[in-house]
Amino acid sequence: MSLILSAVAALAAICLVAGAILGYAAVRFRVEGDPIVEQINDLLPQTQCGQCGYPGCKPYAEAIANGDKINKCPPGGQATVQALANLLDVEAEPLDAPEGEKPRMVAYIREAECIGCTKCLQACPVDAIVGAAKQMHTVIKDECTGCDLCVEPCPVDCIDMLVVGTSVQNWKWELPLPPGQLIATDREQAA
Amino acid sequence: MSAETKIWDFPGGIHPPQRKDLSNRTPIQQPPLSRRLTVPLSQHIGATAEPCVTVGERVLKGQKIAAGSGFVSVPVHAPTSGSVAFIGPQPYPHTSGMLSPAIVIDTDGLDEWCALAPCADFRSLEPLALLDRIRDAGISGLGGAGFPTAVKLTARPQQKIHTLVINGTECEPYITADDLLMREKATELMVGIDILAKLIEPAEVLIGIEDNKPEAIAALRAALGERTYQLRVFPAKYPSGGEKQLIQILTGREVPSGGLPADIGILCQNVGTAVAVHDAVVLGKPLIARITTLTGEALARPMNVEALLGTPVADLLAFAGLDAQKMDRLIMGGPMMGFTLPALEVPLVKTTNCLLAATRAELPPPPPALPCIRCGECALVCPASLLPQQLHFFALGAEHEQLKAYNLFDCIECGACAYVCPSTIPLVQYYRAAKADIRELEQKHQKAEHSRQRFELREERLRREEERKEEERKARAERAARAKAAPTEAAAGPGTPAAPAANEEFKRLKIEASMAQVALKKAEKQLAQHDTAALHAQVAELRAALEAAQQALAGAQADAAQSAAPPVADDAALKKAKIDAAMLRVQIRKLEKLEAPDDEQQAELTSLRERLAAVERTLAAAPSNVPAPAPRPAGEEALKKAKIDLAMKRGELKKAEKAGADEAELTRLRDALAGAEQALHAAEDASGKPAPQLVRTDKRPIDETTRTLKTTVAFARADLRKLERDANAEPAALAAARERLAEAEQKLAEQQRP
Numbered sequence: 023m024s025l026i027l028s029a030v031a032a033l034a035a036i037c038l039v040a041g042a043i044l045g046y047a048a049v050r051f052r053v054e055g056d057p058i059v060e061q062i063n064d065l066l067p068q069t070q071c072g073q074c075g076y077p078g079c080k081p082y083a084e085a086i087a088n089g090d091k092i093n094k095c096p097p098g099g100q101a102t103v104q105a106l107a108n109l110l111d112v113e114a115e116p117l118d119a120p121e122g123e124k125p126r127m128v129a130y131i132r133e134a135e136c137i138g139c140t141k142c143l144q145a146c147p148v149d150a151i152v153g154a155a156k157q158m159h160t161v162i163k164d165e166c167t168g169c170d171l172c173v174e175p176c177p178v179d180c181i182d183m184l185v186v187g188t189s190v191q192n193w194k195w196e197l198p199l200p201p202g203q204l205i206a207t208d209r210e211q212a213a
Numbered sequence: 214m215s216a217e218t219k220i221w222d223f224p225g226g227i228h229p230p231q232r233k234d235l236s237n238r239t240p241i242q243q244p245p246l247s248r249r250l251t252v253p254l255s256q257h258i259g260a261t262a263e264p265c266v267t268v269g270e271r272v273l274k275g276q277k278i279a280a281g282s283g284f285v286s287v288p289v290h291a292p293t294s295g296s297v298a299f300i301g302p303q304p305y306p307h308t309s310g311m312l313s314p315a316i317v318i319d320t321d322g323l324d325e326w327c328a329l330a331p332c333a334d335f336r337s338l339e340p341l342a343l344l345d346r347i348r349d350a351g352i353s354g355l356g357g358a359g360f361p362t363a364v365k366l367t368a369r370p371q372q373k374i375h376t377l378v379i380n381g382t383e384c385e386p387y388i389t390a391d392d393l394l395m396r397e398k399a400t401e402l403m404v405g406i407d408i409l410a411k412l413i414e415p416a417e418v419l420i421g422i423e424d425n426k427p428e429a430i431a432a433l434r435a436a437l438g439e440r441t442y443q444l445r446v447f448p449a450k451y452p453s454g455g456e457k458q459l460i461q462i463l464t465g466r467e468v469p470s471g472g473l474p475a476d477i478g479i480l481c482q483n484v485g486t487a488v489a490v491h492d493a494v495v496l497g498k499p500l501i502a503r504i505t506t507l508t509g510e511a512l513a514r515p516m517n518v519e520a521l522l523g524t525p526v527a528d529l530l531a532f533a534g535l536d537a538q539k540m541d542r543l544i545m546g547g548p549m550m551g552f553t554l555p556a557l558e559v560p561l562v563k564t565t566n567c568l569l570a571a572t573r574a575e576l577p578p579p580p581p582a583l584p585c586i587r588c589g590e591c592a593l594v595c596p597a598s599l600l601p602q603q604l605h606f607f608a609l610g611a612e613h614e615q616l617k618a619y620n621l622f623d624c625i626e627c628g629a630c631a632y633v634c635p636s637t638i639p640l641v642q643y644y645r646a647a648k649a650d651i652r653e654l655e656q657k658h659q660k661a662e663h664s665r666q667r668f669e670l671r672e673e674r675l676r677r678e679e680e681r682k683e684e685e686r687k688a689r690a691e692r693a694a695r696a697k698a699a700p701t702e703a704a705a706g707p708g709t710p711a712a713p714a715a716n717e718e719f720k721r722l723k724i725e726a727s728m729a730q731v732a733l734k735k736a737e738k739q740l741a742q743h744d745t746a747a748l749h750a751q752v753a754e755l756r757a758a759l760e761a762a763q764q765a766l767a768g769a770q771a772d773a774a775q776s777a778a779p780p781v782a783d784d785a786a787l788k789k790a791k792i793d794a795a796m797l798r799v800q801i802r803k804l805e806k807l808e809a810p811d812d813e814q815q816a817e818l819t820s821l822r823e824r825l826a827a828v829e830r831t832l833a834a835a836p837s838n839v840p841a842p843a844p845r846p847a848g849e850e851a852l853k854k855a856k857i858d859l860a861m862k863r864g865e866l867k868k869a870e871k872a873g874a875d876e877a878e879l880t881r882l883r884d885a886l887a888g889a890e891q892a893l894h895a896a897e898d899a900s901g902k903p904a905p906q907l908v909r910t911d912k913r914p915i916d917e918t919t920r921t922l923k924t925t926v927a928f929a930r931a932d933l934r935k936l937e938r939d940a941n942a943e944p945a946a947l948a949a950a951r952e953r954l955a956e957a958e959q960k961l962a963e964q965q966r967p
Binding site: 063064066067068069070078079147148149150165167188189190191192193194195196197198 | 645653658660
């Protein structure tokens with residue numbers, strides 16, 4: 023009998039100690055905010071373009087965490103949809119964009135036509151346009167995310183969105199065609 | 214000297230047919246000057262050089278035509294004299310066949326040098342001056358990668374280089390450029406190594422060379438002389454010329470994964486680079502030419518040439534007797550690591566060590582790839598001890614995490630695995646593609662992170678700006694109200710300054726209350742949308758603030774109703790009101806800083822704030838006369854006001870004492886009381902002459918001594934009372950206190966008597 027009692031007591035003691043540790047840990051290592059939102063936000067391209075219908079990438083990340091669809095990010099493209107699907111363990115859907123996936127763009131101001139209204143400066147979410155009132159503006163190419171937001175407010179339509187093409191510097195090798203996918207005559211050519 | 218010194222081996226490696234005797238039987242030749250040279254601006258790793266000449270300008274041989282932009286960049290020099298014909302995109306030796314910015318020079322055939330600055334005694338130069346010379350000469354690694362040499366040589370304080378390795382290995386088949394260079398320029402090479410050694414000050418210098426170049430070895434031995442450099446000869450094996458492999462052969466040490474040789478205190482330089490360093494420092498000549506192997510069975514006279522950079526490949530091949538019919542493909546570099554050139558118009562660049570014009574029989578096109586049979590040959594020959602077939606499958610499936618886990622980035626793309634693959638799978642292409650994909654994704658991620666930071670900083674900036682504007686707006690409104698109040702007051706005369714000021718106060722409170730309400734509503738709306746703890750806390754705080762504001766408003770209303778509005782002088786009152794507001798704000802901010810205050814705390818804080826607000830408000834009205842002891846208001850008026858002041862202060866103090874307010878608060882109130890008392894005294898003094906009917910006027914103004922004495926008496930009396938009240942007070946102390954009181958009283962009486 024005493025054996026049983028001591029066993030129960032020992033178990034109870036262990037429970038109490040473990041409970042205390044867990045309780046302490048829950049307070050001490052409490053995670054502020056929703057970590058999944060941060061993870062989703064990390065996968066988004068951070069163009070802050072608002073094409074998803076939310077005012078920036080973070081709000082969209084929050085919306086996704088609350089159950090919104092994962093295919094509303096055109097700048098991220100299918101790769102982002104896939105990454106989000108992997109993270110959230112859901113089915114990857116085709117990208118929901120009218121023009122499909124777009125190549126990476128960068129804004130370009132035709133400086134001769136710029137009247138210096140500063141409207142694009144205010145629209146740029148990442149401060150990638152420099153200029154002052156009645157002074158010519160220009161885009162810092164390396165900071166531009168290609169979000170498009172500066173194009174619409176321009177009163178003289180002097181902003182173009184240019185495709186960032188490949189150059190010798192950023193050209194990359196393509197994966198070879200996997201073996202066994204060509205008919206014999208094409209193999210000769212592919213080689 | 215060193216053949217018997219120990220050498221090590223690296224894992225794997227292959228022994229392809231060397232075919233070096235094709236091109237190493239003739240001395241280095243000088244090809245004829247081409248009519249037009251195309252000098253690309255980016256022949257190195259790093260930022261593209263910036264052109265510093267204009268179209269039509271005449272340039273001299275060796276003149277700088279493009280300056281390095283940034284730290285990892287090198288300048289470009291004119292290879293010969295002539296005029297600049299074009300600056301812009303031109304063909305470039307690259308697999309993609311894409312154009313790259315270049316400067317095109319129409320040569321004039323004079324080959325006229327610009328002024329050079331030779332330096333016969335490089336030992337007299339400071340290391341920094343040496344580095345500058347190397348950088349200005351546009352030297353980038355001539356082994357193949359083309360990394361700016363000056364950057365590589367720049368001392369890193371945390372990494373002491375103890376071993377300088379000079380790479381004369383040249384392990385790739387067909388290529389003999391370094392072989393011929395060592396044979397013909399051994400002396401220059403040794404001086405170049407001297408310069409590098411002076412710069413780095415290594416403990417030892419190792420020259421690595423494969424045993425298939427006996428003439429070069431003999432030439433180096435002869436040139437070594439008294440130098441202590443160790444010439445190490447080792448058996449030929451591909452890819453022993455790889456930087457990491459050579460280091461392993463010579464020192465037995467492995468460069469850590471993802472690291473640089475500098476991490477283990479070793480620096481590796483190509484023999485060609487060492488000669489270029491010699492030319493730059495001793496002769497003052499920039500890097501405008503290099504030794505290149507022209508080889509392959511499609512050439513009638515395979516050879517090595519010292520060609521000007523920018524010379525079209527077609528011209529060089531023609532010089533070597535190209536049979537265009539026989540040539541199947543043209544490779545830049547060797548057959549293992551080189552790439553097929555898309556066109557013949559491309560120029561010679563700093564990294565072109567070989568042009569291989571191969572016939573179809575010589576380098577037959579690879580047969581179509583077959584599925585991997587998992588034979589494991591590739592793993593046996595991999596010099597980096599990787600698992601090529603695993604990498605192949607991961608690359609096929611784009612499994613980037615796995616690729617990184619299997620150290621894809623330690624692959625040197627030597628091609629040994631593809632060479633031995635029985636299924637002829639183009640393994641290296643898989644690795645290159647996978648590497649490019651991973652790099653691109655990483656860059657994208659970095660860019661996204663950067664953009665996110667910029668976005669957040671911008672949001673923060675906008676928020677601060679908005680806050681500042683709001684504050685300014687408030688200040689403006691206050692100023693306007695004051696300006697409006699001032700004329701009314703003037704009209705009302707000095708006798709009734711209280712009413713408009715009170716009105717003002719009332720208005721302010723009203724605005725504050727409504728603002729608090731709006732803020733609360735906003736926060737509540739947000740709370741409804743995003744339910745977070747922080748928002749909860751914020752809403753609670755705002756609610757409390759609103760309550761406080763409303764309470765203050767109600768108090769003000771009551772005051773107004775009693776029409777016992779405290780006498781407020783406009784300016785001082787407004788100042789006070791401002792301080793009030795600021796203090797309230799500080800309090801609120803403090804509250805905001807509190808993380809998640811519980812209800813009790815909240816209530817306590819609220820009540821505290823209410824009390825504070827009330828006290829502050831009344832205070833705001835009261836001590837307006839303290840700084841200016843009433844010369845303006847008529848004496849009677851002032852006196853009355855001062856008296857009321859004093860009474861109010863006393864009442865407040867008592868109230869606070871009763872309420873058990875904290876010590877600081879009490880002290881503050883006591884100080885205010887003392888101030889009011891003083892003000893009263895001043896008012897009494899001031900009103901003494903113009904208002905003789907006042908009761909106190911016949912009294913002489915109390916002089917300083919009397920006042921002090923009076924105070925002493927009061928204190929003594931208070932002490933005594935305290936002691937009397939105390940049941941267990943010591944009799945001695947009691948007696949002493951009594952004595953002190955008596956003494957003080959006597960003194961006061963003496964003072965007042967005459």
